[in-house]
Amino acid sequence: xxxxxxxxxxxxxxxxxxxSSDVRERLLATASSLFYRxxxxxxxxxxxxxxAGVAKTSLYRHFRTKDDLIAAFLEREDADFWRGWxxxxxxxxxxxxxxLEAHLDWIGERVARPNYRxxxxxxVAAEFPEADHPARKxxxxxxxxxxxRLRGIAERLGASRPDELAxxxxxxxxxxxxxxxxxxxxxxxPLLKATARALITASNTATxxxxxxx
Amino acid sequence: xxxxxxxxxxxxxxxxxxxSSDVRERLLATASSLFYRxxxxxxxxxxxxxxAGVAKTSLYRHFRTKDDLIAAFLEREDADFWRGWxxxxxxxxxxxxxxLEAHLDWIGERVARPNYRxxxxxxVAAEFPEADHPARKxxxxxxxxxxxRLRGIAERLGASRPDELAxxxxxxxxxxxxxxxxxxxxxxxPLLKATARALITASNTATxxxxxxx
DNA sequence: CCTGAACGCTACAGACCTGTTTGTTTATGG
DNA sequence: CCATAAACAAACAGGTCTGTAGCGTTCAGG
Numbered sequence: 001x002x003x004x005x006x007x008x009x010x011x012x013x014x015x016x017x018x019x020s021s022d023v024r025e026r027l028l029a030t031a032s033s034l035f036y037r038x039x040x041x042x043x044x045x046x047x048x049x050x051x052a053g054v055a056k057t058s059l060y061r062h063f064r065t066k067d068d069l070i071a072a073f074l075e076r077e078d079a080d081f082w083r084g085w086x087x088x089x090x091x092x093x094x095x096x097x098x099x100l101e102a103h104l105d106w107i108g109e110r111v112a113r114p115n116y117r118x119x120x121x122x123x124v125a126a127e128f129p130e131a132d133h134p135a136r137k138x139x140x141x142x143x144x145x146x147x148x149r150l151r152g153i154a155e156r157l158g159a160s161r162p163d164e165l166a167x168x169x170x171x172x173x174x175x176x177x178x179x180x181x182x183x184x185x186x187x188x189x190p191l192l193k194a195t196a197r198a199l200i201t202a203s204n205t206a207t208x209x210x211x212x213x214x
Numbered sequence: 215x216x217x218x219x220x221x222x223x224x225x226x227x228x229x230x231x232x233x234s235s236d237v238r239e240r241l242l243a244t245a246s247s248l249f250y251r252x253x254x255x256x257x258x259x260x261x262x263x264x265x266a267g268v269a270k271t272s273l274y275r276h277f278r279t280k281d282d283l284i285a286a287f288l289e290r291e292d293a294d295f296w297r298g299w300x301x302x303x304x305x306x307x308x309x310x311x312x313x314l315e316a317h318l319d320w321i322g323e324r325v326a327r328p329n330y331r332x333x334x335x336x337x338v339a340a341e342f343p344e345a346d347h348p349a350r351k352x353x354x355x356x357x358x359x360x361x362x363r364l365r366g367i368a369e370r371l372g373a374s375r376p377d378e379l380a381x382x383x384x385x386x387x388x389x390x391x392x393x394x395x396x397x398x399x400x401x402x403x404p405l406l407k408a409t410a411r412a413l414i415t416a417s418n419t420a421t422x423x424x425x426x427x428x
Numbered sequence: 429c430c431t432g433a434a435c436g437c438t439a440c441a442g443a444c445c446t447g448t449t450t451g452t453t454t455a456t457g458g
Numbered sequence: 459c460c461a462t463a464a465a466c467a468a469a470c471a472g473g474t475c476t477g478t479a480g481c482g483t484t485c486a487g488g
Contacts, residue, residue, distance in 0.1 A: 023435075039343050041255045044475060055436045056477085066476065117343055122392050126340035129253050129331055131395075143396040167405045170396065175389025178336050181345075182357040182384065191381045195413060202412035237465070258445060269466045270447085280446065 024062040027052050032073045036120055040070050040135075041127050067134050070124065074138040077120045081142070085149070096156035097200065100169070101193055107173060108189025111180050119177035146170060159203040168199050238276040241266050246287045250334055254284050254341050254349075281348050284338065288352040291334045295356070299363070310370035311414065314383070315407055321387060322403025325394050333391035360384060373417040382413050 030052035034043045045066055049056045063069040088106050092099035110116065117123070121139035128136055150169040154162035172195055176188050183191070244266035248257045259280055263270045277283040302320050306313035324330065331337070335353035342350055364383040368376035386409055390402050397405070 037343065039341060041341070042343075045477085046475080057437085057479090058435060060477065061434075118340060123340040125392075125395065126332060126337040127253060127255070129251065129256075140395055143393070147396060164405065164408070167397065167401060168409045171389035171393055171405055171409065172385060173389070174393050174396075175385035175387070178339075178392050179357075179385055179388050181339065181354055182361060182388075183381065187381060191378065191385055194378070194416070195382050195385065195409070198412045198416035199409060202408070202415065259447085260445080269468095271449090271467085272465060274447065275464075 023054055023058050027054055027059055027062060028069075028072055028076060031069055032076055035070065035073050036077075036117055036123075037115070039127065040073075040124055045069075071134040071138050074121060074124055074135050074142070078138065078142045078145075082145070096153050100153050100157075100196055100200075104173075104192040104196055105189055107176060108192050111176050111183075111188045112185055116180050118180065119174070122174065122177055143170070143174070146173070154203075157200060157203070159200075161203070165199060165203050169196065172196065172199075237268055237272050241268055241273055241276060242283075242286055242290060245283055246290055249284065249287050250291075250331055250337075251329075254287075254338055259283075285348040285352050288335055288338055288349050288356070292352065292356045292359075296359070310367050314367050314371075314410055314414075318387075318406040318410055319403055321390060322406050325390050325397075325402045326399055330394050332394065333388070336388065336391060357384075357388070360387070368417075371414060371417070373414075375417070379413060379417045383410065386410065386413075 027048065031043075031048045034048060034051060045056060045059060048069075049059050052059075059069070063072060084106065085103065088102045089099055092102050121142045124135050125139045130136065147166050147170045150173075151162050151166035154165040154169070157165070159165040172192060176183075176192055179188070241262065245257075245262045248262060248265060259270065259273060262283075263273050266273075273283070277286060298320065299317065302316045303313055306316055335356045338349050339353045344350065361380050361384045364387075365376050365380035368379040368383070371379070373379040386406060390397075390406055394402070
């Protein structure tokens with residue numbers, strides 16, 4: 001029988017009710033870190049509760065299943081991502097070109113980090129082929145949101161076909177997310193920005209309604 | 215050694231010696247299909263041998279471990295991919311622009327297929343974070359080869375910085391591979407081609423930003 | 429002071445996983 | 459016609475996985 005150790009009780013958050021979310025938050029933070037670093041399927045719930053210093057029963061009190069925990073992980077990553085995005089966007093409310101370039105700087109820097117392991121949304125999508133998996137829905141919504149925001153920028157750029165331009169940006173950014181392994185360090189940012197500039201130029205000079213395809 | 219027997223057929227393995235590779239080939243074909251459709255980690259060896267109609271001992275005679283089987287799966291996909299690529303390239307030995315566009319058509323068509331499940335190399339890389347996994351080495355080599363071939367095209371295009379242009383193409387194509395879930399049907403090809411055209415145009419004008427027509 | 433919620437801990441169920449072992453069948457080459 | 463190699467079949471070893479059950483402890487609020 002273990003006697004309760006004061007240091008233990010002090011180490012973890014005070015049992016102070018606060019909201020019950022203290023344990024939940026620690027679980028989610030631990031799971032997010034483990035899931036991102038090692039992949040979702042290779043991390044068992046036993047490891048999560050061990051690292052979080054929490055009982056397994058508590059995990060299943062806060063998350064119905066592991067799949068729900070995975071979805072919560074992606075939602076957390078989604079929120080983090082847009083928080084960072086907004087921080088960048090807020091510095092360039094007037095100039096859409098500058099805003100886009102700042103986003104690409106931010107993304108390029110992120111992709112070049114030594115422990116970068118790819119976009120969590122894309123990773124989970126690759127790990128779970130079933131499109132109706134709860135986490136897949138989060139991932140799909142995240143990518144739709146990315147394109148939506150890019151379309152907003154494209155509109156402010158005055159592109160003749162903003163949705164098409166946004167699609168191109170989206171291709172580009174997702175390409176950077178998965179290409180870390182094949183890109184040299186520091187290569188992503190210049191590639192992203194050069195490509196974006198070429199696309200903006202082309203979108204300005206393109207003849208509206210011209211059909212290039214055949 | 216290659217005695218061929220007309221009495222092939224009949225559901226079960228033809229006892230015909232053939233090359234020993236008959237069983238191996240069926241194993242690899244079955245595993246490849248299952249791995250691609252359902253993901254590598256979610257398909258156990260028991261299922262592979264069941265679907266292949268082969269004994270598990272046979273699997274482990276031809277592949278030392280499951281990891282080796284996964285690597286063989288990626289090697290097979292790699293070979294298939296370049297076979298298709300070469301078929302396209304062989305039709306456009308004279309015109310690099312036409313060749314690139316043909317490749318993008320081919321890729322766009324592939325990505326739009328209803329049961330497209332992403333690039334197997336990228337999927338496996340997402341499933342196995344450990345960079346030293348045998349399959350990861352195959353995937354990395356595959357992506358390096360892609361960029362190498364794109365650089366060849368960029369050189370024949372007369373780009374001033376062919377390696378940079380190849381990097382941009384690479385970003386673009388990998389982006390298309392992972393963006394299937396966010397792209398509308400039939401959207402990939404026009405996006406790919408329009409982007410490639412913009413990049414080629416930009417690469418011809420020495421400094422980005424200038425809007426010059428070819 | 430009592431009740432109930434939240435948490436911790438241990439053990440377990442039941443399934444699935446990779447890889448091995450043992451023993452049998454089959455077919456071909458010498 | 460026999461030796462050899464390869465395949466088959468089935469059980470098993472030893473883990474790991476998700477999720478549940480049982481039981482004790484802490485603590486806030488009435």
